[in-house]
Amino acid sequence: MNIGIAITDQNDWTTRALIQSIRDRGASPVPFRLSEITSYAFDLPETGGMDAAIVRDVGAGAFEEVSFKFDLLRILAEEVPIINTPESIQNAANKYYSLYLLKKSGLPVPETVVTCDVDVAMDMLDRCGEIVIKPIFGYKGIGIRRFRSDPDLFDSNRNFIEEILSKRGVLYLQEFIPMKRDMRVFVVGNRAAGSIYRYARNGWITNLSQSGRPERCVPDPEQEEIAIQASNAIGTAFAGVDIAETGDGLAILEINGTPSGKGIFEACGVDVTRDIVDYVISMLSKRI
Numbered sequence: 001m002n003i004g005i006a007i008t009d010q011n012d013w014t015t016r017a018l019i020q021s022i023r024d025r026g027a028s029p030v031p032f033r034l035s036e037i038t039s040y041a042f043d044l045p046e047t048g049g050m051d052a053a054i055v056r057d058v059g060a061g062a063f064e065e066v067s068f069k070f071d072l073l074r075i076l077a078e079e080v081p082i083i084n085t086p087e088s089i090q091n092a093a094n095k096y097y098s099l100y101l102l103k104k105s106g107l108p109v110p111e112t113v114v115t116c117d118v119d120v121a122m123d124m125l126d127r128c129g130e131i132v133i134k135p136i137f138g139y140k141g142i143g144i145r146r147f148r149s150d151p152d153l154f155d156s157n158r159n160f161i162e163e164i165l166s167k168r169g170v171l172y173l174q175e176f177i178p179m180k181r182d183m184r185v186f187v188v189g190n191r192a193a194g195s196i197y198r199y200a201r202n203g204w205i206t207n208l209s210q211s212g213r214p215e216r217c218v219p220d221p222e223q224e225e226i227a228i229q230a231s232n233a234i235g236t237a238f239a240g241v242d243i244a245e246t247g248d249g250l251a252i253l254e255i256n257g258t259p260s261g262k263g264i265f266e267a268c269g270v271d272v273t274r275d276i277v278d279y280v281i282s283m284l285s286k287r288i
C-alpha cells in the first residue's frame with residue numbers, strides 16, 4: 001500500500017513521524033510537494049501509484065499559488081482518498097467560515113464580529129473592554145493584535161484599527177478572553193488522540209511557534225466531546241482544536257486542518273501520526 005504525503009518541509013517533525021508511522025504499518029510513504037507538480041493542460045496530475053494521501057501541509061503563498069495547490073488536491077481527490085479533504089482544510093483555514101460552521105452546530109465560540117466599518121470595531125471595543133483582531137487566514141499566532149478600551153487610547157486605537165483595515169480590507173474582531181493557558185486537542189476520527197495545555201511564555205499568545213510551552217493535559221469528557229464535534233462540523237478527519245477555558249465554560253478559538261503533532265509528542269510522548277495512519281488504513285480497508 002502506497003500512502004502519499006503532501007509536504008512542504010521534509011525536516012518537519014510531523015512529516016518525519018508520518019513517514020515513520022506509515023513504514024511501521026508495513027506501507028510505503030510517498031512524500032510529494034504540491035509546488036513541484038505541473039499540470040499539463042487539464043490532464044490529471046500523476047498520482048504516483050498512491051492508494052491514499054495525507055496532507056501534512058499545503059504551505060503559505062499568494063492567492064493564485066494557494067488556489068492552484070487546492071485545485072491540485074481537489075483533482076487528486078477524484079482519484080484517491082485524501083485526508084484532510086481540501087474542502088475541510090479550506091473550512092478550517094478560514095477563521096470566519098469555520099466559526100460560522102461551529103456556531104451553526106451549536107458549539108461554543110467567542111463573541112466575534114467581522115466588518116469593514118471602523119465604527120463597528122470601536123463600538124465592539126467599547127462594549128467588550130478588550131478585543132483581539134486576527135487575520136481571517138492567519139496561522140501560528142502571527143498578526144494578532146490586542147486592544148484595550150480606554151478613553152486616553154481612543155485615537156491611537158482607532159488609528160491602528162484603521163491601519164489594519166486599510167491593509168486587510170476587513171476586520172475580524174473577537175472578545176479578548178483572559179487566560180493563562182489554552183488547550184489544544186488533537187482529534188483523529190471520533191477520538192481525542194492527544195491533548196496539551198499551552199502556556200504563553202511571553203505575554204498572552206500561546207502558540208508553540210511563539211515560544212508557548214506545552215504541558216500534558218487530560219481533557220474531561222465534555223472537552224473531548226466538544227473538540228470531536230468541532231472537527232466533525234468542519235469536516236476534518238484529523239484536526240488540532242484550540243479551546244479557551246472562559247469564566248463560564250469553553251470557547252473554541254479555531255480549528256487547524258494541517259496541525260503539527262510535535263508539541264503533543266514532546267509533552268505527552270503520544271505520537272498522533274500513528275492514529276492518522278491507522279485511520280487512513282482502516283478507511284482504505286472499508287473501501288475494498
Ligand SMILES: Nc1ncnc2c1ncn2[C@@H]1O[C@H](COP(=O)(O)OP(=O)(O)O)[C@@H](O)[C@H]1O
Pocket residue numbers: 110132134138139140141142144174175176177178179182204205206207242253254
Ligand atoms: N479571543 C482571544 N482571547 C484571548 N487570546 C486569544 C484569542 N484569540 C486568540 N488568542 C491567542 O492567540 C493564539 C492564536 O490564536 P488562534 O485563533 O489560534 O490563531 P492562529 O491560527 O494564529 O493560531 C491563541 O492560541 C491564543 O493564545
Ligand SMILES: [Mg+2]
Pocket residue numbers: 140141207242254
Ligand atoms: Mg491556533
